[in-house]
Amino acid sequence: MRFSSNSLLLGAVALVSAIPVQDSPRQRLLDGKPLPGKYRSKNPYTPGYRDPYDTAVDSIGKGLDPLPWRNGDGASVLGPWNRERARQNPDLVRPPSTDSGNIPNLRWSFVDSHIRIEEGGWTRQTTIHELPTSIELAGVNMRLDHGAIRELHWHKEAEWAYVLSGSVRVTALDYEGGNFIDDLSQGDLWYFPSGVPHSLQGLDPNGTEFLLIFDDGRFSEESTFILTDWFAHTPKSVISKNFHLAPEVFERVPKREKYIFQGSKPGSIEEEEPKGKNVKKSKYQFTHRMLEQEAHVTSGGKVRITDSKNFPISKTVAAAHLDMEVGSLREMHWHPDADEWSFFIRGRARVTVFAAEGTARTFDYQAGDVGIVPKNMGHFIENIGDEPLEVLEIFRADEFRDFSLFQWLGETPRRMVVDTLFADDKEAGEKFLKEIDNPVKDEITLPDIKNDEEEDDL
Numbered sequence: 001m002r003f004s005s006n007s008l009l010l011g012a013v014a015l016v017s018a019i020p021v022q023d024s025p026r027q028r029l030l031d032g033k034p035l036p037g038k039y040r041s042k043n044p045y046t047p048g049y050r051d052p053y054d055t056a057v058d059s060i061g062k063g064l065d066p067l068p069w070r071n072g073d074g075a076s077v078l079g080p081w082n083r084e085r086a087r088q089n090p091d092l093v094r095p096p097s098t099d100s101g102n103i104p105n106l107r108w109s110f111v112d113s114h115i116r117i118e119e120g121g122w123t124r125q126t127t128i129h130e131l132p133t134s135i136e137l138a139g140v141n142m143r144l145d146h147g148a149i150r151e152l153h154w155h156k157e158a159e160w161a162y163v164l165s166g167s168v169r170v171t172a173l174d175y176e177g178g179n180f181i182d183d184l185s186q187g188d189l190w191y192f193p194s195g196v197p198h199s200l201q202g203l204d205p206n207g208t209e210f211l212l213i214f215d216d217g218r219f220s221e222e223s224t225f226i227l228t229d230w231f232a233h234t235p236k237s238v239i240s241k242n243f244h245l246a247p248e249v250f251e252r253v254p255k256r257e258k259y260i261f262q263g264s265k266p267g268s269i270e271e272e273e274p275k276g277k278n279v280k281k282s283k284y285q286f287t288h289r290m291l292e293q294e295a296h297v298t299s300g301g302k303v304r305i306t307d308s309k310n311f312p313i314s315k316t317v318a319a320a321h322l323d324m325e326v327g328s329l330r331e332m333h334w335h336p337d338a339d340e341w342s343f344f345i346r347g348r349a350r351v352t353v354f355a356a357e358g359t360a361r362t363f364d365y366q367a368g369d370v371g372i373v374p375k376n377m378g379h380f381i382e383n384i385g386d387e388p389l390e391v392l393e394i395f396r397a398d399e400f401r402d403f404s405l406f407q408w409l410g411e412t413p414r415r416m417v418v419d420t421l422f423a424d425d426k427e428a429g430e431k432f433l434k435e436i437d438n439p440v441k442d443e444i445t446l447p448d449i450k451n452d453e454e455e456d457d458l
């Protein structure tokens with residue numbers, strides 16, 4: 001050993017001389033153990049930082065620039081670097097040490113989708129074209145200003161929707177010729193089965209914005225059956241016969257589809273309802289007030305589930321709305337019947353998807369992002385931000401179903417659990433058994449964990 005490094009080492013030893021050598025900060029650094037607060041690097045994206053537990057870092061909230069350093073491994077960045085995107089994806093830049101393998105991309109942000117701008121509104125979509133893992137469902141985010149109309153149309157996919165803001169009027173015709181009209185606002189849903197013709201119009205004062213879900217990832221907003229498109233492509237002589245009027249009546253109908261356009265301001269439902277003597281009202285309920293459902297209250301938030309049990313017409317789409325408190329965890333679970341298509345309404349989250357065969361990958365999400373979790377893959381949603389997290393979990397299924405890891409282990413013979421997980425640490429096994437003794441499904445959990453090593457904040 002050369003003189004200079006010797007004197008450096010002596011200096012370090014003098015600094016920590018009160019601490020036994022095997023537990024000195026230097027030894028802990030070499031062993032990859034967390035350092036006591038005063039020796040620890042404050043910034044988790046530095047070579048001297050150690051975290052064997054892969055704690056989440058809210059790089060946006062804390063104003064940190066994620067860099068590829070992990071427990072002493074890694075290196076700085078020399079080439080071009082998109083800082084904003086790095087901040088939005090801290091767990092891609094520096095994945096947890098538990099991530100492994102090649103799980104395909106499971107994240108998309110609507111802001112990266114092409115936006116179609118029309119008179120009085122706009123629309124953009126996240127389908128299998130934008131996100132190849134969006135196989136079972138496709139999503140559309142649409143805005144209609146006051147009076148703007150998404151014109152009369154139908155399509156082969158069923159349509160489920162959640163109103164994100166403002167208010168909207170929906171109209172439809174059911175399979176038996178009954179008409180349906182309803183006005184909806186934030187937190188309300190609609191569902192139109194395959195082929196059911198319908199329309200949407202933004203109401204007073206600022207119209208509406210909503211999320212549409214279609215039960216096939218290959219759906220495209222450009223491929224719906226639109227009234228004006230059909231008129232424009234049918235001989236006028238035939239339209240004339242169909243409506244028992246002279247063909248001149250139809251001379252000035254639109255020559256191409258209108259899609260989204262500024263309509264006149266709508267009156268009340270009572271004023272607008274068709275009143276002819278053969279008009280009949282639908283017996284079906286195509287809409288539902290999701291946020292008016294009584295919430296299932298968990299230790300870390302609120303859950304509202306809407307599926308064909310409480311919204312019978314919605315045979316192919318089931319959903320859960322989650323309100324997650326700061327620091328809470330949507331517990332480790334999986335869904336046996338369908339891929340999850342999640343939409344983040346508020347807050348910041350990380351999700352690790354476990355895909356068997358030793359593979360797992362972590363993604364970060366924020367408001368306006370879409371996440372996919374293929375069916376049966378284990379996962380959690382962790383609120384890593386400084387505000388509540390609001391998420392929709394949406395499925396191509398008639399009923400919402402999930403398995404809770406906590407509940408499963410609590411309802412499995414004790415000996416088997418300990419033999420499997422704690423054969424090397426019986427004392428830890430005792431603690432674990434005590435905790436799972438009364439298993440409850442706590443979908444959003446907010447545990448109070450005492451950890452002596454981790455009391456220092458960044």
Ligand SMILES: *[C@@H]1O[C@H](CO)[C@@H](O)[C@H](O)[C@H]1NC(C)=O
Nearest residue numbers: 146165166167204205206207
């Ligand atoms: C409607 O939009 C205007 C202008 O953007 C805004 O000032 C107003 O607060 C909005 N009203 C509501 C009820 O959201």
